[in-house]
Amino acid sequence: MELNRRDLLKVLGLAGLGVAGGGALAACTTQGCATPVSSGDALLDLWTHDPGYATFFTAAATDAALVGGSAWSFGVDVTSIAPADIVSRLITQAVAQRPLPQLAGLVIDQFPRVMRADIAENLFVDLTSLTEPLGDRLLKTQPYSVGGKVYALESDNSxxxxxxxxxxxxxxxxxxxxxxxxxxxxxxxxxxxxxxxxxxxxxxxxxxxxxxxxxxxxxxxxxxxxxxxxxxxxxxxxxxxxxxxxxxxxxxxxxxxxxxxxxxxxxxxxxxxxxxxxxxxxxxxxxxxxxxxxxxxxxxxxxxxxxxxxxxxxxxxLGGTAFAVLKDQELTDAATDLLQRAYLSEEGQLARYHAGAYLPTLVELYQAPSFQQISDDYLGGQRVFEVYAAAAQDMPxxxxxxxxxxxxxxxxxxxxxxxxxxxxxxxxxxxxxxxxxxxxxx
CATH class of the missing domain: 3.40.190.10 (Periplasmic binding protein-like II)
Incomplete structure (x- = not known):
């Protein structure tokens, strides 16, 4: 898929980058689209702006409750990048066919930058097959959807x-x-x-x-x-x-x-x-x-x-950060597996809450005992999920x-x-x- 210079510069919000001009936008690196690795060691590169996500994914990669039974043995190598720069670097790296991460955290107000010119489709794995079976039980997929397909999973229901x-x-x-x-x-x-x-x-x-x-x-x-x-x-x-x-x-x-x-x-x-x-x-x-x-x-x-x-x-x-998987790489399937385990399971969503107070996106978990019993010392010992549950049931x-x-x-x-x-x-x-x-x- 070709991305013309005008569209690229609009997306990046920059001029004179010297990277646009007919290069195909794809997630493949200089070696071309790699043959997927189906098992074994999987050291995943992750780009994020928030140290909380770095901590969570690093711990999740070796948490038997989350990754036990996976075909891969995970590790995570984190690169810290400012929110707006993540999208810019993903696009410029892809156009130049330079190495990309397997996982990228996209702040919600940055995601619209990949909604034009087929950028999301060319860069990211379509995760709809993971989200569709969950139906309305999974909240907040719409902000990260293009053409009815979901390209990133929200970290916090916000x-x-x-x-x-x-x-x-x-x-x-x-x-x-x-x-x-x-x-x-x-x-x-x-x-x-x-x-x-x-x-x-x-x-x-x-x-x-x-x-x-x-x-x-x-x-x-x-x-x-x-x-x-x-x-x-x-x-x-x-x-x-x-x-x-x-x-x-x-x-x-x-x-x-x-x-x-x-x-x-x-x-x-x-x-x-x-x-x-x-x-x-x-x-x-x-x-x-x-x-x-x-x-x-x-x-x-x-x-x-x-x-x-x-x-x-x-x-x-208000706000949010979703993680996307970069497509057509050796470890794309491994990254998708880790993201599914960490983001679409009760164990993963509970681990996210304890790691950084990220609220679950599976609506039924707000009533689960593991969440309902949580008391918040800063809020005077309040059972705060009683409030969050009522709000989550009536979310716009x-x-x-x-x-x-x-x-x-x-x-x-x-x-x-x-x-x-x-x-x-x-x-x-x-x-x-x-x-x-x-x-x-x-």
């Missing part, structure tokens, strides 16, 4: 819940079971007026953070950026309602606007008890709360997200398309203007879509 300071909620008289966003926003406005504390946050820095925060709420409300066929669905009643609610929250002080939900501004707001609740995925507990306010251990709790009065879900999602589906990165950059500015009250919600979304369409039609 279930969004509301984390809140139980001690301060009690002190301020905020019920822990507020039913709707509309009710909570009214309570939050009163709290902000009295104490200056916020019950949520909105990003106002980079386009990625701005749009991610909007999409997290939009998915919960039942909306989306794209439908299952890749068509834009940005301008909708749900989108307008969500953006208006975000703007109202910032205006009233119920929501605090922060330049970076994960960086210094958020850390300061948490440490000063200015931010006393936030909707974030499960991984935020480790990377946002525990990392920035370890001294607040035992004070935080998790609950499902207050629903929107107009409908939607009590769960949402997240669809992506090849132009997702362009859409994010097009929407970021208009959404921020709407949040700041400088433009109406529907007008902002319409402006963003028009900017997107001008770029993708070039």
């Amino acid at each position: 279930v969004s819940v509301m984390f809140y300071r139980a001690d301060l909620f009690e002190q301020l008289g905020i019920p822990e079971d507020v039913d709707t966003w509309e009710e909570l926003l009214e309570i939050g406005a009163g709290v902000a007026a009295d104490t200056g504390q916020a019950i949520g946050m909105v990003a106002n820095g980079d386009n990625g953070s701005i749009v991610n925060g909007f999409v997290q709420m939009l998915l919960q409300r039942g909306g989306s950026l794209y439908d299952a066929d890749g068509n834009l669905t940005v301008v909708s009643e749900e989108s307008v309602e969500v953006l208006e609610l975000m703007a109202e929250g910032v205006r009233s002080g119920a929501f605090i606007a922060l330049s970076d939900p994960y960086g210094g501004a958020a850390a300061a707001a948490l440490k000063e008890s200015q931010l006393i609740a936030t909707v974030m995925p499960n991984w935020y507990e480790v990377y946002g709360l525990q990392a920035n306010v370890p001294d607040q251990s035992g004070r935080w709790r998790a609950r499902t997200i207050p629903r929107f009065a107009g409908g939607g879900h009590v769960g949402s999602t 589906i997240f669809y992506q398309a090849a132009g997702a990165s362009v859409l994010r950059d097009s929407l970021g500015g208009p959404i921020l203007r709407a949040i700041n009250g400088q433009i109406g919600a529907e007008a902002a979304l319409t402006v963003g879509v028009a900017m997107y369409e001008r770029q993708v039609q070039q």
